[in-house]
Structures are given as structure tokens and as C-alpha cells.
Amino acid sequence: MSPIEQLISNFQELVAHVPEIVQPFIIMLAGAIPFIDGEGAALIGIAGGVHPIVAGVAAATGNFLCVLLVVALTSRARTAIVDRRPSPVGVSGGSGARPSVDGAAFQETATANPESKGRQRFNRWLVRFGVPGASILGPLAIPTQITSAILVGGGTPRRWVLLWQAIAIVIWTSIGTVAAWAALTIVVGVS
Known part of the structure; x- marks a missing residue:
């Protein structure tokens, strides 16, 4: 038995101690973690047996639920920021108790980092391919959670972001699942 087969066998024995009904929920939690996303979580689940x-x-569901939460929070934050933005005539908006922000100072702070x-690669894809292309190609550069936050923070409607993120998650998780299954079954010889 090769070292990889032994490692996977030991991991499957460890996973076998977890009740079967709980295993998909653990995969869902793994899918919600940025940089693991659905693809990595599916690999973890398949390697676990x-x-x-x-x-x-389970991996796609966990990934999408996390994206849904990120979209909701980012949308609320964007709404709060836009509602407090000073009006063009210089009258402060919102509660009136906050001082207005100088646009030049804000721009200077924004470009300081x-x-x-x-993020540069993602922005190029967004300009070239729009929201659908950026959502589908985004996971090649950054996690889906960050992609969705950037899109919603930039003003893209929530439903449009959720639709294309769901499509991207299904595509990439399917590719990751098939690749992981094929690698473990055909290449490594573990079932």
C-alpha cells in the first residue's frame, strides 16, 4: 500500500467514527470556508469515504449558504454607506449628526492600498466579461465569498450576484467532485 493510499485509508477510518447523518454537515461547513470552497470540501468528503x-x-450547499450570508451583509453595509453619503449640494444626508466626508480625502485613502x-485579475475579468464571466472565472483568482462581496459592494444587484454565484458554485464544485473522484478511484486506486 502506497503512502497516499495509507493516508486516505486512515482518514476514511477517522471519518467512519462520525455518524453518517453528520458527515454532510461537516462537508457543508468545510464548503463555507473561503479558499476551500465547494471544490475543496468535495475533495475532503470524497477522500473521507x-x-x-x-x-x-453538501459542499456546494455550504459554499452557497456562505455566499448568501456574505451578499446579505455586504448589501446592508453598502446601503448604510450609500445612505450616509453627502448629497451633491453639500447638505449632509442620513442622521445629520455625522460630518460630511471630503471626496478627495476618501479617494486618497482608497488608492493608498x-x-x-x-483582485486585479478579477477586475479585468469583470470589465471584460461582466458579472456572469467574473462569477464563473472568479474562483480561479479569489474565493466565491470575496467575489460576491466585491460585486455587491460595487453596486451589482443581489439577485444577479446570487444567480451567477450559484451557477459558478455548481460548475466548479461539479468539476472538483468529478476530478477528486477520478483521481482517487483511477489514479490512486482508493474507493
Whole structure:
């Protein structure tokens, strides 16, 4: 038995101690973690001995539920910020107790932090392919949770973001599930 087969066998024995009804929920939690997303969670589930379809569905569900939460929170934050933005004539909006923010000072603060390579790549995809392309290609650069926060924070409607993030999650989790199953079954020889 190769070291990889032994490692997977030991992991499957560990997972076998967890009740079967709880295993998909653990995969869902893994899918909610940025950078693991649905693809990584499906791999974890399949390596643990969970049926590939159950692992894929649980991973995608966990990933989408986290994206849904991020979209809801980002949308509320954006609404709160936009509602407090000073009006064009200089009258402060919102509660009136807050001082207005100088636009030049805000722009200076916003550009003080350089963008990461993943964020730059994502922005290029967003300009070139729009929300559908950025949602589907986004996981190649950054996690789906961050992609959805960027899109909603930029003003894209929540439903549009959720629709395309759901499509992207299904696509990438399906690819990850099939790849993990094939790698473990065909290449490694573990079932």
C-alpha cells in the first residue's frame, strides 16, 4: 500500500467514527470556508469515504449558504454607506449628526492600498466579461465569498450576484467532485 493510499485509508477510518447523518454537515461547513470552497470540501468528503454526489451537493450547499450570508451583509453595509453619503449640494444626508466626508480625502485613502494580484485579475475579468464571466472565472483568482462581496459592494444587484454565484458554485464544485473522484478511484486506486 502506497503512502497516499495509507493516508486516505486512515482518514476514511477517522471519518467512519462520525455518524453518517453528520458527515454532510461537516462537508457543508468545510464548503463555507473561503479558499476551500465547494471544490475543496468535495475533495475532503470524497477522500473521507462519503459518496461523491452527497459530498458534492453538501459542499456546494455550504459554499452557497456562505455566499448568501456574505451578499446579505455586504448589501446592508453598502446601503448604510450609500445612505450616509453627502448629497451633491453639500447638505449632509442620513442622521445629520455625522460630518460630511471630503471626496478627495476618501479617494486618497482608497488608492493608498495597492490591489492584490487576484483582485486585479478579477477586475479585468469583470470589465471584460461582466458579472456572469467574473462569477464563473472568479474562483480561479479569489474565493466565491470575496467575489460576491466585491460585486455587491460595487453596486451589482443581489439577485444577479446570487444567480451567477450559484451557477459558478455548481460548475466548479461539479468539476472538483468529478476530478477528486477520478483521481482517487483511477489514479490512486482508493474507493
